[in-house]
Amino acid sequence: MMHLRGLMLALLALCVAVPVAAQDSLPPAPYAYNQLSDPQQEAAAQALMQTLRCLKCQSQSIADSDAPMAGDMRHQVRTRISMGEDPEAIRAWLIDRYGDYVSYAPTISETTWPLFAVPLLLILVALIVLWRRIRRRA
Known part of the structure; x- marks a missing residue:
């Protein structure tokens, strides 16, 4: 076998x-x-x-x-x-x-738009967090 x-x-x-x-x-x-x-x-x-x-x-x-x-x-x-x-x-x-x-x-299409949008959103979130921390210290 x-x-x-x-x-x-x-x-x-x-x-x-x-x-x-x-x-x-x-x-x-x-x-x-x-x-x-x-x-x-x-x-x-x-x-x-x-x-x-x-x-x-x-x-x-x-x-x-x-x-x-x-x-x-x-x-x-x-x-x-x-x-x-x-x-x-x-x-x-x-x-x-x-x-x-x-x-x-x-190219930006129906399937690839997150590849372009997510990094921009992450940068925006990082800038907001940074701005709030700076504002608290001041």
Whole structure:
């Protein structure tokens, strides 16, 4: 019974590990590491890529990350820029696809307004407490 359970666990692990390993062994997308031939388009792509977060690394932009997912995102940015799409439209598409977290320049929306409001409220409370303490001492 224990031998069969161990065999089943090993088989399950193999079934999970093979697709994951296959994803990293795929060749990178054409524009993942190749720049666009038009310098203005490449500059626009680089500027946009610096403002987008790698979802795997989380602390690097997709321009700086070597993660395969960042390479795919760079490819998407460069392909869309080469087709003449506006960088802000590309940013909006990526935010729709991956969520607000992908952008280093978040916008105020229904889900993100607390991120902007709470620090302001904390500062306001701290100023009120400080003002009351100063007033008591005087």
